[in-house]
Amino acid sequence: MWFFTINGERLYSRIMELAKIGQIGKTGVRRLAHSPEDKEAVLLVKRWMEEIGLKTRIDHFGNLIGRLGGAHSDLPVLMVGSHIDTQPYAGRFDGTVGVLGALEALQTMIENNVVPVMSMEVGAFSDEEGNRFHKGLFGSSGILGLLEDGELDRQDKEGMTRRDALIEFGCDPGKFPECEYRHDQIHAFLELHIEQGPVLESKGEPIGIVSGISGPLWLTVELNGFAGDSGSVSMGIRQDALAGAAKIITALNDLASEDPETSTVGTVGSLRFFPNSRNIIPEKVSFTIDLRDIDEERRNAIETRLVEVIKESVKKHQLTYDISEDIRSEPRYCVDWIKQIMREESEDMGLNPPELMSGAFHDALAMSTVCDYGMIFVRSKDEVSHNPKEYSFPRRYFPWGRVIV
Ligand code: GLV
Ligand code: MN
Ligand code: MN
Numbered sequence: 413m414w415f416f417t418i419n420g421e422r423l424y425s426r427i428m429e430l431a432k433i434g435q436i437g438k439t440g441v442r443r444l445a446h447s448p449e450d451k452e453a454v455l456l457v458k459r460w461m462e463e464i465g466l467k468t469r470i471d472h473f474g475n476l477i478g479r480l481g482g483a484h485s486d487l488p489v490l491m492v493g494s495h496i497d498t499q500p501y502a503g504r505f506d507g508t509v510g511v512l513g514a515l516e517a518l519q520t521m522i523e524n525n526v527v528p529v530m531s532m533e534v535g536a537f538s539d540e541e542g543n544r545f546h547k548g549l550f551g552s553s554g555i556l557g558l559l560e561d562g563e564l565d566r567q568d569k570e571g572m573t574r575r576d577a578l579i580e581f582g583c584d585p586g587k588f589p590e591c592e593y594r595h596d597q598i599h600a601f602l603e604l605h606i607e608q609g610p611v612l613e614s615k616g617e618p619i620g621i622v623s624g625i626s627g628p629l630w631l632t633v634e635l636n637g638f639a640g641d642s643g644s645v646s647m648g649i650r651q652d653a654l655a656g657a658a659k660i661i662t663a664l665n666d667l668a669s670e671d672p673e674t675s676t677v678g679t680v681g682s683l684r685f686f687p688n689s690r691n692i693i694p695e696k697v698s699f700t701i702d703l704r705d706i707d708e709e710r711r712n713a714i715e716t717r718l719v720e721v722i723k724e725s726v727k728k729h730q731l732t733y734d735i736s737e738d739i740r741s742e743p744r745y746c747v748d749w750i751k752q753i754m755r756e757e758s759e760d761m762g763l764n765p766p767e768l769m770s771g772a773f774h775d776a777l778a779m780s781t782v783c784d785y786g787m788i789f790v791r792s793k794d795e796v797s798h799n800p801k802e803y804s805f806p807r808r809y810f811p812w813g814r815v816i817v
């Protein structure tokens with residue numbers, strides 16, 4: 413095997429430059445999926461891809477894909493990448509490290525005249541984060557033909573549909589089928605990502621090898637009551653949807669924290685209610701549930717108990733309810749042959765990366781349904797992410813990487 417050293421300064425300066433698009437404050441970024449900022453970022457990365465000689469395309473899911481032809485173009489491709497869309501109040505590293513890291517790896521290969529055996533593609537997959545339309549992994553699921561019915565009708569906070577947002581971005585949803593891959597066209601998927609957790613920092617290690625991604629369950633709960641004057645409607649006959657929601661939200665937090673030794677996490681991160689007036693009893697509430705665990709059975713058992721709480725609360729407050737499912741995935745594990753290569757090469761570089769599970773999900777979760785995958789985590793400072801304070805320091809946190817061929 414041969415190896416070449418990447419240009420870490422170049423990688424870091426590209427991360428900083430990309431962070432200027434949608435910049436909020438000093439270190440924050442807001443690049444919502446399919447937004448004008450997202451498009452500007454895609455065009456910048458596309459230009460960088462073309463400058464190093466990749467053949468690029470933006471597909472109708474809004475994915476950016478850069479291809480380096482291999483010696484045997486008939487072989488399935490090796491995909492590498494992540495995402496460059498962000499949460500509304502995000503940092504500079506989540507996702508971008510994986511896209512620009514992959515770009516850097518390919519640039520290093522090209523500069524050293526390395527032609528891979530199979531073609532390689534760098535993907536910047538659209539809407540990994542899932543905050544705008546309450547469902548993530550859109551682009552990576554799209555190319556695999558895994559989107560569900562109704563996906564285009566999802567609406568953002570302003571009532572814009574995913575369909576219209578994509579059209580504004582320049583995509584034609586009618587052409588989705590021609591952008592899909594046959595599953596045997598992808599050999600494997602590799603993703604570099606920030607850890608977003610505490611393990612690497614607590615162990616003093618710059619990188620880790622991901623063992624798997626825990627299973628996310630995303631639900632949307634809607635409660636319907638009856639509006640009325642907050643001064644005159646007596647407590648006994650109220651149908652207060654927000655009071656009903658409050659019980660459920662607290663119960664989710666309690667259930668997920670019952671055993672602090674486990675990896676269960678539960679969050680209500682988005683809540684909307686109507687009519688949202690100081691002196692009107694809330695009539696409608698809609699909120700999200702995000703429940704994740706490495707152990708799918710344990711997660712599902714908590715879901716069952718939570719649904720009991722929902723039924724009790726609805727009864728007590730005389731409401732009706734509806735629960736819809738946005739994402740339900742089992743935990744998915746990285747394959748041994750990729751982990752083994754990562755381990756051997758890291759040891760050769762004098763590193764001793766621990767194995768760790770990912771609580772967050774990644775494009776690799778979608779890719780794992782059709783091919784082998786592996787992930788490397790870069791250590792995060794103070795386990796902060798989805799926050800402008802998110803930080804991964806060059807040199808201490810990004811080891812000067814190698815491309816192994
Ligand atoms: C989204 O990217 C998540 O893991 O929450
Ligand atoms: Mn991410
Ligand atoms: Mn994220």
Ligand code: MN
Nearest residue numbers: 540772773774
């Ligand atoms: Mn993620």
